[in-house]
Amino acid sequence: MNIKNYINGEFVNPVSKDWIDNFNPAKGEVYGQIPNSTKEDVENAYQAAADSFPKWSNTPLEDRSKILSKIANLILEKLDVLAIAESKDNGKPVNLAKTVDIPRAASNFQFFANAITQFSSEAHESVGLDAVNFTLRQPLGVVGCISPWNLPLYLFTWKIAPALAAGNCVVAKPSEVTPMTAYLLGEICNDAGLPKGVLNIVHGLGTTTGQAIVEHPNIKAISFTGGTKTGAHIARVAAPMFKKLSLELGGKNPNIIFADCDYNKMLETTVRSSFANQGQICLCGSRILVEEKIYERFKIDFIKKVKQLKVGHPSEESTDIGALVSKEHLEKIESYIEIAEDEGGKILCGGLEVTLPNYENGYYFQPTIIEVTNNQCKLNQEEIFGPVVTIMSFKTDEEALTLANDVKYGLSSTLWTNNLNRTMQFAKQLHTGIVWVNTWMLRDLRTPFGGAKESGVGREGGFEALRFFTEPKNVCIKYN
Numbered sequence: 001m002n003i004k005n006y007i008n009g010e011f012v013n014p015v016s017k018d019w020i021d022n023f024n025p026a027k028g029e030v031y032g033q034i035p036n037s038t039k040e041d042v043e044n045a046y047q048a049a050a051d052s053f054p055k056w057s058n059t060p061l062e063d064r065s066k067i068l069s070k071i072a073n074l075i076l077e078k079l080d081v082l083a084i085a086e087s088k089d090n091g092k093p094v095n096l097a098k099t100v101d102i103p104r105a106a107s108n109f110q111f112f113a114n115a116i117t118q119f120s121s122e123a124h125e126s127v128g129l130d131a132v133n134f135t136l137r138q139p140l141g142v143v144g145c146i147s148p149w150n151l152p153l154y155l156f157t158w159k160i161a162p163a164l165a166a167g168n169c170v171v172a173k174p175s176e177v178t179p180m181t182a183y184l185l186g187e188i189c190n191d192a193g194l195p196k197g198v199l200n201i202v203h204g205l206g207t208t209t210g211q212a213i214v215e216h217p218n219i220k221a222i223s224f225t226g227g228t229k230t231g232a233h234i235a236r237v238a239a240p241m242f243k244k245l246s247l248e249l250g251g252k253n254p255n256i257i258f259a260d261c262d263y264n265k266m267l268e269t270t271v272r273s274s275f276a277n278q279g280q281i282c283l284c285g286s287r288i289l290v291e292e293k294i295y296e297r298f299k300i301d302f303i304k305k306v307k308q309l310k311v312g313h314p315s316e317e318s319t320d321i322g323a324l325v326s327k328e329h330l331e332k333i334e335s336y337i338e339i340a341e342d343e344g345g346k347i348l349c350g351g352l353e354v355t356l357p358n359y360e361n362g363y364y365f366q367p368t369i370i371e372v373t374n375n376q377c378k379l380n381q382e383e384i385f386g387p388v389v390t391i392m393s394f395k396t397d398e399e400a401l402t403l404a405n406d407v408k409y410g411l412s413s414t415l416w417t418n419n420l421n422r423t424m425q426f427a428k429q430l431h432t433g434i435v436w437v438n439t440w441m442l443r444d445l446r447t448p449f450g451g452a453k454e455s456g457v458g459r460e461g462g463f464e465a466l467r468f469f470t471e472p473k474n475v476c477i478k479y480n
């Protein structure tokens with residue numbers, strides 16, 4: 001199936017008439033084509049957005065909110081179609097797309113439909129000066145949203161919904177690897193009555209289409225989720241133009257397990273935090289640090305549970321681990337198995353590509369646990385972003401904290417303990433934007449979401465996102 005760009009409410013071919021193959025990773029075969037958009041397409045999208053901005057930014061909040069809410073409802077009405085499309089594009093189990101990805105895309109729209117009606121700005125009375133200051137929060141204009149392939153519609157809408165709610169018009173680019181649900185979102189927006197040009201979706205490669213969005217002199221802000229290397233490149237391009245940037249980048253998140261935790265809950269959640277979505281979530285706990293006292297017990301139980309995970313075709317109900325997103329990504333994961341062998345890591349289970357009967361060309365890989373003893377090894381320092389975790393033991397709280405923080409990333413951490421004092425000490429001292437205690441990926445959309453260190457700049461979620469997508473302007477009125 002060929003998909004098209006969505007510009008000014010219409011589905012259009014790329015100006016260049018050039019196309020890129022779109023793969024079904026579960027079969028390892030091409031199943032469609034997407035526009036290889038160039039600067040001209042981005043310019044057309046920008047013009048449509050700029051023309052729509054005066055009206056959209058002055059649309060009453062209630063009306064904006066109703067349209068976003070309608071989009072949320074239509075996403076839920078099309079849950080099955082969207083989930084199947086997401087799974088086909090990405091390789092994730094259909095069940096996961098049905099229960100997590102697509103419902104969350106709807107929640108993103110519903111959440112910001114509500115949030116914009118509650119958003120307010122500050123006022124400061126300058127006592128003794130007979131003056132009052134208030135802050136106007138105005139939309140930025142046309143903004144760019146660039147999203148990755150791991151949670152396609154979920155992350156695409158996580159950016160677009162607050163941008164639109166705040167009154168901006170958007171030029172958005174999904175990952176070229178997983179464009180399908182973004183394409184379907186265009187139809188949904190038309191059906192929901194979103195005015196033409198308010199949202200424009202341009203498909204294509206990062207280095208051309210994405211780059212053209214970032215370089216565009218009149219696109220005022222970029223909200224990006226993806227790899228740290230790409231984020232650094234975007235920052236280099238955008239900074240001299242003084243664009244606002246929100247960068248949600250990679251992670252190498254510690255999962256710190258103490259002997260006093262609720263063991264069964266921890267074990268079950270750790271399987272999920274390691275391998276959900278084939279380990280392709282920036283929040284996955286890919287470095288498992290276990291207190292020495294329970295290390296051997298944990299190792300045996302964890303291996304047993306992970307061996308029970310079924311690698312299978314994404315459409316099968318019983319599948320726990322679907323296909324990896326692309327051949328390139330499969331090769332990246334395999335390269336880390338070679339690195340493990342060079343670095344003296346001990347593969348406790350997995351480590352091999354899986355060939356599924358009838359889907360021999362699909363990109364499947366066993367869930368893999370590697371035991372390491374040195375936190376400085378590449379396996380513990382680099383983002384693998386697949387079904388591969390490491391485990392190592394620690395003796396003391398101090399050692400656990402040092403190991404957890406001894407990495408260039410700082411996205412999230414998970415702590416398993418029932419000791420309140422320890423919880424607070426770790427919460428304060430972990431260098432990550434998110435700390436989960438006795439849970440993982442419990443998401444409340446009001447909370448600030450984002451990372452420290454090389455995991456990014458800025459926060460998304462709740463009012464943080466609405467602040468990002470608005471320009472604060474202080475107005476000072478002297479009344480006497």
Ligand SMILES: NC(=O)C1=CN([C@@H]2O[C@H](COP(=O)(O)OP(=O)(O)OC[C@H]3O[C@@H](n4cnc5c(N)ncnc54)[C@H](O)[C@@H]3O)[C@@H](O)[C@H]2O)C=CC1
Pocket residue numbers: 146147148149150173174175176204205206207209210211212214225226227228230231233234248249250251281282332383384385
């Ligand atoms: N949220 C996260 O933490 C994610 C991390 N990654 C990490 O990044 C690695 C590489 O994966 P990629 O797919 O190559 O991610 P990427 O960071 O290159 O791609 C993310 C998005 O950025 C776009 N993009 C790429 N180059 C761009 C540029 N110069 N200007 C503007 N947009 C650009 C892509 O087209 C895509 O839409 C993964 O192996 C993984 O380690 C990838 C996806 C999500």
Ligand SMILES: O=C(O)/C=C/C=C(\O)C(=O)O
Pocket residue numbers: 148150151155158225226248280281282283443449
């Ligand atoms: O907002 C969330 O709940 C999850 C976000 C996940 C990512 O940004 C990612 O995996 O890239």
